[in-house]
Amino acid sequence: MGTPLKGRVWCVGDDLDTDQLIAGKYLTIIDPELLKRHVLENVEPRFSQEARVGDLLVGGINFGCGSSREHAPAALKAIGLGAVVADSFARIFFRNAINLGLPAVEAPGVRALFQPGDQAEVDLERGTVENRTRGGSVRFEPFPKHLKEILEAGGLVEKVRRELHPPAPGAAP
């Protein structure tokens, strides 16, 4: 988690619920590679086509509210986003994102800092989000150790796998 995340910004508004991230009619799709084609399709139709690996999604307050569907962060992760940064998150979305290895960064005031297409730099260690296009930055509380470990492992599945099956001593790292 040492190197700051740098990427182009996509913006959405307050109270973006999981239905808007992935509509209910796609819930029978489990494969994230298929799901990602429909992410945000009614809000920002270009997103699923044009978002690139490393881009950042910036939201307002209560990002990811509504139903607890894990499909929503799974689709965002499949896009390859570096992080979702928002003024605040709904609880279950935040957990689901972290558990899938997608950094969900709660940085109050961040939405007002960005316009679509700006370049951002997110430093998870120091707890800063900076607008590299227009200047200005906001601070956030860096992730506590336990959450860092989940993110570093790439998600909860890998973290638990390593705990259940620790590499043999002397094995290559």
Next chain:
Amino acid sequence: MSPAEALPGASSPSVRSPGGGQTLAEKILARACGNPSVVPGQIVVGQVDLAMAHEQGAQAILPFHQMGAERVWDPERVVIAIDHWVPASTEGAATLHQMLRHFAKEQHLPHFYDIGRHGICHQILAENGWVVPGDLAVGTDSHTNMLGAMGAFAVGIGPTEYAAVLATGKIWLKVPPTLRLTADGRLGKGVYAKDLVLRLLGEVKVTGATYKAVEFDGGTIQGLSMPERFTLCNMTTEMGAKAGMVAPDERTFHYLEGIAKHSMHPVVPDRDARYEREVHVNVDDLEPQVACPYSPDNVRPLAEVAREHVRIDQAFLGSCTNARMEDLREAAAIFRGEKVAPGVRFIVSPASTRIYQECLKEGLVGVFTDGGAVFTNSSCSACFGGNMGLLSPTEVCASSSNRNFPGRMGAKEAQIYLMSPAAVALSAIRGEVADPREVL
């Protein structure tokens, strides 16, 4: 020793544990993670006492295997209760059920409430004593909060996380600050726990308790039955809360007598506990409430909305919020000898098979069906717009459930009014949103 004797603090609030200053949520989480105390914001890893899954649990099976887990940590602590599509109404649902059946068999999970002994997952946990005071319980459904009424910390989680719990028995949690909601006074005739929680929702709003634990307290709460407390805690989910809870007391222990599935570790909040926010209401003058479209916090006095003659197409008496015996009896008392208004459907769905059977014994099935209601098998039924009882874009529904967001019961334009079971019954008779006090 009865569980109540094990808990001096419950009956005489002056007896508090040393150390002090902790809320109910903090005390339960401290025990779960083996610390003497915890503070809000701290990340803890807690030992889970009960892990419940419904259909969404099927999505946990793949990550469970990807984790390299071979066995569920403790099959005695895992309950699977399918409820959303019972019996399966789509091929997709049939597949999810089948995946869970295979998994339960392969993992030797004895507590699988399959079709035939089914019910809404939260009701299955409650009526079988699966969650007891002091527990840390998790479930794959956002309304797992309901079980906090047992004096437990009960929280909804996603499927990947559920897989980790199955594999390890543990979960990471950020200790939430607590919002204390106190109510004093007596609920009047035709005013129910549902009206109280709607009133509180109108006050704290749908994000008012995000990341927080909600602790209910006060004379009114102590006077409520367990089913009424279930209704309250159930709807803390609509406030954004991580958990909603009531400290355990004699009623809790009485309810769990003979059914508690594992040993209790009851705790009560300290007198000098620190709350992030406190909201107090006096219910002496509380009127029946209704949550209007399209948000559960869009709450108005029911009488006011009734005066506007809001026509309905469907009335739904069901869901984990309000479809227990007490709810069905209240509604039946109003509906007995009456008829559903012309052009209106009235769907009644008991919260569990056991409740269904009790309705048969007490003659309530006859009361409802004689008057033209559809009395269905127990399931989530019309609550979530994916199984049965869906609404067209121009339709309006009076419902005893917990959510009225756009699209919750079908078309996204359809309008849902949330209210008490008694109000739903009278609305079904009148064909418009109605105040039950008019006939009580």
